[in-house]
Amino acid sequence: MAGDTELGPLEMKVLGLLGAESAAVGDLQQRLRQGGDDLAYTTVMTVLVRLCEKGMAVRSKEGRRFLYSAARRAPAVSRGILSRIQRSLFRGDRVRPILALLDDAELSDDDLRALRKTIDERLRRRG
Numbered sequence: 001m002a003g004d005t006e007l008g009p010l011e012m013k014v015l016g017l018l019g020a021e022s023a024a025v026g027d028l029q030q031r032l033r034q035g036g037d038d039l040a041y042t043t044v045m046t047v048l049v050r051l052c053e054k055g056m057a058v059r060s061k062e063g064r065r066f067l068y069s070a071a072r073r074a075p076a077v078s079r080g081i082l083s084r085i086q087r088s089l090f091r092g093d094r095v096r097p098i099l100a101l102l103d104d105a106e107l108s109d110d111d112l113r114a115l116r117k118t119i120d121e122r123l124r125r126r127g
Contacts, residue, residue, distance in 0.1 A: 007056070013037070014047045015056055015070065022060060022067035 007015065017023070017031050029044045048068045051057035059066045086097055101107070102115075 007054070010047055011051055011056075014044065015051060018057055018068060018070040022062075022069045024065055024067055028068070
């Protein structure tokens, strides 16, 4: 199964929670619960093991527990998934998906400000 980059919805959700900093299974389970997904500890652990098998996550041992973080290749694979979605839903248009997100009624004012800040920072870096 190593090298398989096909991800299911739950795998994508868990991968989205993983960052460069390591997190324990229980921490991720709690973050999933806060997002409305009440999953068993063993379910979260199984998803993390599968992500490791696919090369999307890495684990390290700290004391008696394992900590998980996103693998170096995870951002590239995530971009590839988003690119496939963009091509199939928006026929390659790069702006329409972003505009579709802006129409999401669940975006708060803080979410919109964070988007603006990120866009402004990218524009400044480009010169």
